[in-house]
Amino acid sequence: DVYKRQAGHPAPLLARHGRPARLLPYEDGGPALGLLPRARWPRRQVELGAAWSLMMYTDGLIEGRVGTGGSERLGQDGMVAMVNGRLDEGLAGEELLEAAVAEVRELNGGExxxxxxxxxxxxDPERIRRGGGSAPRSRPASPVVARPLGVQRPPL
Known part of the structure; x- marks a missing residue:
């Protein structure tokens, strides 16, 4: 079990082996982190199970447009469908994240x-038992735990 607090961010996406990814419930996310000096955020207990993946993201991922010049946004439902498509292809870990961000940019028609x-x-307890870590890697392990997928800044 884990406790989650949203702090103004969109609902995380939970994926479990053999099931479609789904958004965790989102009731009251509270104010954005750093917005109010004495803010409090409600917490919710979430049971993850033995094997799981949890994707957390900023709203920049879901606010992109669908199609060049379009007014429709990708939104959370569009993102869930897109991620489920990549999971069905067998993508996981860093490859899943890179494919998701690339597809969001493509759907948006650019940056x-x-x-x-x-x-x-x-x-992934089974992979851990085998000594392979928690996610498949396409490259040898490196001491870097995380790396940016590209920094974007809003126009001034």
Whole structure:
């Protein structure tokens, strides 16, 4: 079990083996982190299970447009469908994140106007038992735990 606090961010995406990814419930996320000096955020207990992946992201990922010049945004439902498509292809870990961000940019018709940050946490007891870590890697392991997928700044 884990406790989550939203602090103004969109609902995390939970994926479990053999099931479609889904958004965790989002009731009251509270104010954005750093907005109010004495803010409090409601917490919610979430049961993750033995094997899982949890994707947390900023709204820049879901606010991109769908199609060049379009007014429709990708939104959370569009992101969930897109991530499920990549999971069905067998993508996981860093490859999943890179493919997701690349597809969001492509759907948008170019760079996004808001910053994008994505974090994927996961646990795979079977892979850990085999000594392979918690996610497949396409490259040898490195001491770097996380790396930016590209920094974008909104236009001035």
């Amino acid at each position: 996004l106007t808001d910053d994008v940050a994505v974090l994927l946490l996961g646990r």
